[in-house]
Amino acid sequence: MVVLSKPEHFPFLKNCNANNLLYEIPLIDLSRPESMTEIVKACEDFGFFKVINHGVPMDFIRRLESEAVEFFSLPLSEKEKAGPPSPFGYGNKQIGRKGDMGWVEYLLLTTNPDFISQKLSSIFGESENPDKLRAALNEYISAVRKMACEILELMADGLKIQPRNVFSKLLMDEESDSVVRLNHYPPCPELERVGSGNGNRKVIGFGEHTDPQIISVLRSNNTSGLQISLRDGSWVSVPPDQDSFFINVGDSLQVMTNRRFQSVRHRVIANSLKSRVSMIYFGGPPLCEKIAPLPCLMDGEESFYKEFTWFEFKKSVFNSNLADNRLGHYEKF
Ligand code: GA4
Numbered sequence: 001m002v003v004l005s006k007p008e009h010f011p012f013l014k015n016c017n018a019n020n021l022l023y024e025i026p027l028i029d030l031s032r033p034e035s036m037t038e039i040v041k042a043c044e045d046f047g048f049f050k051v052i053n054h055g056v057p058m059d060f061i062r063r064l065e066s067e068a069v070e071f072f073s074l075p076l077s078e079k080e081k082a083g084p085p086s087p088f089g090y091g092n093k094q095i096g097r098k099g100d101m102g103w104v105e106y107l108l109l110t111t112n113p114d115f116i117s118q119k120l121s122s123i124f125g126e127s128e129n130p131d132k133l134r135a136a137l138n139e140y141i142s143a144v145r146k147m148a149c150e151i152l153e154l155m156a157d158g159l160k161i162q163p164r165n166v167f168s169k170l171l172m173d174e175e176s177d178s179v180v181r182l183n184h185y186p187p188c189p190e191l192e193r194v195g196s197g198n199g200n201r202k203v204i205g206f207g208e209h210t211d212p213q214i215i216s217v218l219r220s221n222n223t224s225g226l227q228i229s230l231r232d233g234s235w236v237s238v239p240p241d242q243d244s245f246f247i248n249v250g251d252s253l254q255v256m257t258n259r260r261f262q263s264v265r266h267r268v269i270a271n272s273l274k275s276r277v278s279m280i281y282f283g284g285p286p287l288c289e290k291i292a293p294l295p296c297l298m299d300g301e302e303s304f305y306k307e308f309t310w311f312e313f314k315k316s317v318f319n320s321n322l323a324d325n326r327l328g329h330y331e332k333f
Contacts, residue, residue, distance in 0.1 A: 025050045025238060025246075030150065039151065040158035043257075047249035047264035048228050050238075051151070054245050056143045061219060061242075064140040064182075067133045068277055072105060072184040082107065082123040086318075089119070095206065100322040102206045103270040104185050111141045111178040111281070141180055144217050144245075144281045145171055151247060152215060152283075159257070161296055167214060167253070175286035177310060178213070185225060185268060185276040205268035205276070209322040212313060213284040214256075216248040223276035229265035237269075240276075251327050252285065252313070255305050258293035263327075287311040305330045 026042035026049035028035050042049035071079070076092070085091025085108050092105045109116055116137055120130035149168035156164040170176060185205040205225055219242070220226065226238040226246070238246065254263045268276070285291070292307040308330055320326050 027052065028247075029053050030055065030147075036154045036158045039154050043155065043249050043253075043261040046228065046230070047254075047262045048266070049247050050241065051147070051245045051247060052243070054147050055150075056140075056147055056245070058243070060136070060140045060143050064136040064279055065221065065277060067136040068107075068182040068184070068279060071107065071133065071182070072277070079105070082119075088115075090123075095322060096320075097318060098321045100207055102268075103188050103203045104183055104205050104268070106184065107182045109137070109180050111145070111176075111180050113138050137180065140279070141281060144219075145178070145283065147245070148215050148217050148247075148281065148283050155261075159260070159297060161294060166294065167256070170214060170285035170289060171283040173286050175288075177284040177287055177314070179282040179284065181278075181280045181282070183268075183276075183278045183280070185223075185270050185278075187273050187275055188270040189272055203270040205270040207322045208265050208267040210263040210265050210326070211248055211250040211282060212252065212317045212326060213250040213282040214252045215250055215283045217281045217283070218246045218248065218278055219244075219280075220246075220276060220278035223271050223274040225268045225271055225276045226278075227267050227269060229267075231262075235267070250282070252291050252310065255291050255327065255330070256294055256297075258297055258301065259304055260297060284314075285310045287314070302332070304332055306332060 026038065026046060028038050028042065028049050028051050030051055031053040039049065079090050079092070082090035083092075085094070085106065086097055088109050090105070090107050093101050093103070095102050095104070109119060116134055120134050124130040149171055152167035152171070153164045156162075156166050156168075171178060183206070188203045208229065218226070220240055222240050222242045224237060224240050226240070227235045228238060229235055248266065249261045249263050251263045253261055287310055289310045290307055291310055291313060293303045293305065305327070313326070313330070316329060317326055
């Protein structure tokens, strides 16, 4: 009999304690030269890691968080003026177009500054609110994009891919289809019961899913809730850290690396007492970009995927449920 949970069979389980609290999230210090190899290892083992010494000014982070808190404290009727969430705007409990629900409200925007200006002016009219929120979003997005590009270049170096901007150029492209999301998970005193038999009472804030883009950069306040799924399917909680960023490998990067890196399944569980506020940058390619394994990574191997454009993939993403395996449709075997 194979005992799957033994650390020697799954090296990443060494990082978990008995309560499945991942106390040793792969930690990448971007100021250290070792970060390149450590990032590659973290992407192979988890598709997920935490970054410190990230270079994003704390002022930018605090400013956007406080703007987000201010926005979410508006009366519902005001926030709803920014709806519906699809393709971009304010959403409450409903996620996507296929009936997924979560204990969350959010603002979903593209990262294009002109779009942000237009959208915010249409929500707030002539008041001074849009200027503050717009400025906070724009400075945050630029700094986080820069960090995401640095990480993607370290990945390329670590994988010995040239040129090193092979991934990062997709985020820097004027046509890059990147998204920013502000999430508010209100405290949930009346915990609904999900699942059965294990005595765990949970309310799903944001249901399990992988991110379709190349890379996601998440920052949250100090409220817990984020969980990631390990390769054996078990869920582990990620201790929050408001001074760090958490990086997710997205589906598109999984394809471009022909599964050397795997996108990470994750979800958010609501907290009964404290609000959780997160801000996520999803770095995506231009719509016309072909997503396929990079030939230099194939080394004689066959591609696991049929080629597709980001536009085609995105269309199927938005017609899917949150938990679906969206890459299944493009797998060759
Ligand atoms: C998950 C990652 C991003 O938050 C997002 C989400 C999108 C949405 O909220 O509209 C989706 C989800 C996400 C994947 C499946 C579809 C689309 C909700 C949903 C049910 C903005 C994205 O790009 O894909």
